[in-house]
Structures are given as C-alpha cells and as structure tokens.
Amino acid sequence: MTPVSYFPYKNNKMFVEDIAISDIAQQVQTPFYCYSSTAIETSFQDYQLAFSNQDALVCYAVKANSNQAVLATLAKLGSGADVVSMGEIRRAITAGIPANKIVYSGVAKTQEEISYALTLGIFQFNVESEPELELISKVATSLNKTAAIAFRINPNVCAQTHEKISTGKAENKFGVPISKARLAYKQAASLPGIKVQGVDVHIGSQLTNLAPFKEAYQHIAELVVDLRADGHDISVIDVGGGLGITYLDEVIPSKQTYADLVHAQLGHLNCKIIIEPGRSLVGNAGILVSSVVFVKNGEERQFLMLDAGMNDLVRPSMYDAYHEIIAVNKSNDTLKTYDVVGPVCETGDTFAKARQVHESEAGDLIAILSSGAYGAVMSSGYNTRMLAPEVMVKGNEFAIVRKRPSYEEIIKQDITPNWL
Numbered sequence: 001m002t003p004v005s006y007f008p009y010k011n012n013k014m015f016v017e018d019i020a021i022s023d024i025a026q027q028v029q030t031p032f033y034c035y036s037s038t039a040i041e042t043s044f045q046d047y048q049l050a051f052s053n054q055d056a057l058v059c060y061a062v063k064a065n066s067n068q069a070v071l072a073t074l075a076k077l078g079s080g081a082d083v084v085s086m087g088e089i090r091r092a093i094t095a096g097i098p099a100n101k102i103v104y105s106g107v108a109k110t111q112e113e114i115s116y117a118l119t120l121g122i123f124q125f126n127v128e129s130e131p132e133l134e135l136i137s138k139v140a141t142s143l144n145k146t147a148a149i150a151f152r153i154n155p156n157v158c159a160q161t162h163e164k165i166s167t168g169k170a171e172n173k174f175g176v177p178i179s180k181a182r183l184a185y186k187q188a189a190s191l192p193g194i195k196v197q198g199v200d201v202h203i204g205s206q207l208t209n210l211a212p213f214k215e216a217y218q219h220i221a222e223l224v225v226d227l228r229a230d231g232h233d234i235s236v237i238d239v240g241g242g243l244g245i246t247y248l249d250e251v252i253p254s255k256q257t258y259a260d261l262v263h264a265q266l267g268h269l270n271c272k273i274i275i276e277p278g279r280s281l282v283g284n285a286g287i288l289v290s291s292v293v294f295v296k297n298g299e300e301r302q303f304l305m306l307d308a309g310m311n312d313l314v315r316p317s318m319y320d321a322y323h324e325i326i327a328v329n330k331s332n333d334t335l336k337t338y339d340v341v342g343p344v345c346e347t348g349d350t351f352a353k354a355r356q357v358h359e360s361e362a363g364d365l366i367a368i369l370s371s372g373a374y375g376a377v378m379s380s381g382y383n384t385r386m387l388a389p390e391v392m393v394k395g396n397e398f399a400i401v402r403k404r405p406s407y408e409e410i411i412k413q414d415i416t417p418n419w420l
Ligand SMILES: Cc1ncc(COP(=O)(O)O)c(C=O)c1O
Pocket: 061, 064, 082, 105, 106, 202, 204, 205, 206, 240, 241, 242, 243, 276, 277, 278, 279, 280, 373
C-alpha cells in the first residue's frame, strides 16, 4: 500500500474511498485525521492470508492508533491486541477484543495494571525484566491466579531504523538480555503463580529490510531449543511488530515475504506464532487534513503556514520523519518550494523544509499522508490547541470517531484551588 493508495484523485480532487476530502472538511473543519476503514481491513486480511499456513494470531499493536473505531474494525476481523498499559487493555476490551487474545508488553507494568490483566485473563504477559517477573508472581499468587508468561528477549540486534524507535540493542531499555535468558526462565519456572509459555522479541519499528528480523529470529530459534532442553514447555513465539511502510520511496518487503521468513526461521519449532504489527496495518490508511492559514514570504523562504501543528502530528519534529504533503484539490499544475510549518511557537514545528507542493493560497486544503499510525495517538494539547478530531470512512459514509473538544471542556479539566 502506497501513501496514496486509498486517497486517489478524481478530477483533481482527492478522495477517500467514495467521498471527496473537501466534503468532509466542510463539515468537520480542519485539522482532522481521516482513516479509510477499507485500507485497514485490507491490510489486516493481507496479514491473515500471509500467515494462513501457520498457527498464527495477529495481535494489533494498539499504540499505533487506539481509536475505538479502528480497534472495532480489527476486532470484527478476529484481531487480538498487543497492549502496553491499563488504558490500552481497557480500549481493546471495550472495542470487542477478547482478553484471551491480548498480549501485554511494557517495561514498567504496575501492580495495579498486572492485577487488572490477571483478573481479565489475558493470553500472555511479555515480561521485560526479572523484577517485573517477581511482581507478577506476587500479584498472581495473591489473586490465586496463574500468569502465562513469555520473556521479551533483547537479542542485541541492530534494527537499521531510527535510533529512537530501535528496541533490540543491548543499550535499549527493553527486554531481558539474551545472555541472561536461560537464568531468567529458570527463575520463572521456580516461582508460584507463573506458567512459562513462550518467548517474545520485538527489535524496533519501521524496518525496511528483513535482515535484522532474520538475525533476531535465528537467535530466538536457538534459544527455544535451549529452553526446551532445560525442561521448559515453550509453545508460543511472539515475533513482535516492526514491518515498515512506504512514506516516500522505501521498498518494503511484502507481508507474505515477511511471513515466509518467520516460517523459515521458526516453523520447525511448531509454536503458535503471535505477530504484533502496528504501523503496517494503519499507517497508510490515514491522513491528516489541514488548511493553509497564510502563505508567508520570508527573506529566504516561502512558508506554507498550516492550521495543523506538531501537537497534531509530532513525527517530523520528533524523528525528522518524512511525510508526503500534497494539495487536496489540484487547482493548478505549478509546483512551488515551501517550508511547511504549523502554528505552534516552536521552530521545530515544521512538517517539511524546502518541499515542492502545488502552489497554494490561504484556505487551500493540504493532506499530510501516512499519518494513520503514531499520529493522533501522539498528539497533545500544547499551546492549548484542540486535539484534532478523527474521521473514519467506509465507502460513501463517514463518521466522526473522535470529536474535537470544546475550549470549555479543555479548560474545565484544570482545577483552581480555593486558596488562590
Ligand atoms: C512491543 C511492541 N510490539 C509491537 C510494536 C508495533 O510496532 P510497529 O508499529 O512498528 O509494527 C511496538 C512498537 O514498536 C512494540 O513496542
């Protein structure tokens, strides 16, 4: 799926499925996120098809986009969930994902979170440290429950991605070092309230190349053999998420190629396979729609000043991430070079520098593509800006699936103490 697959132009007007973006903009006002439910469904079905000859469960990484409408779309297709907080567990359950399809990752799970997950009966805790294991054992024992666990293994593999989203190097905070894994499993087997069930690995996000996956899975395969020799009953391998998407011109291996790699590296172990894709399910299914507020002629540059900012989509500021930026309605063929910026009082509030965009004027609609993953979920109210609403489209229908808050709602969250 390319950034524009589900957002085609018809007569120079950008559509999402059967609806013109400008028609939605008229009713919703910019900025807003817009998702194609068909794009999400198709991506999920591609994963299911790719893994159809394996005993595999897709556990969507909720952190990528946790809107209820997105989760419900995936739940209906049979998706499980990879969650990292009590909030994400609650979102997954509310959207109809059953507890027995939930895997719980995260480096600092609290007693309250563990207790909640145990009470629900989730499928697996992906344990990221020995102290976490001990806490899970304590909580499980006190509740008279058994926690099925896998250790998240840190294989010390370079994911060849941005350093801020690389998670499988020894210097990263994630997982148990592979060198300590056998000891950790020995401890787990000795603790009450713990059932050793599997092995988990996730080395990073936006991987564009399969070689790091291969290296990591080779280490995991060897470890599973060792663990079985140590007497552990390993029946599940969680291979994590991380398959990238095309933002510009990255050539991403297909889901089938990825599935074949998983099978080649791990198939002989006859384990149930869990996959935790996030970005590759929803990233190119969403865009951020914005309006040009001003075109400003600076001394050195021309600025396209949008009504969306870094608070709405932080990826360019945070990771220098590239997102395609295109006119929603192409009223001319002239391309101009702009710095595309937002209204926030930070120089880093820049979506793109020296980018060619159709010549635009105030009021024109602009789409920032590939924003379905790590977009709305990472937004904030910085500069007391309203969280952008989210819209989901299916065919010729659309619905606001998160509304824009009012200023009253935002301000009334603060409490002025009566002693002021
Ligand atoms: C444990 C875990 N699983 C799955 C994912 C999903 O990753 P991605 O969105 O790259 O598929 C992440 C995020 O990197 C993660 O931390």
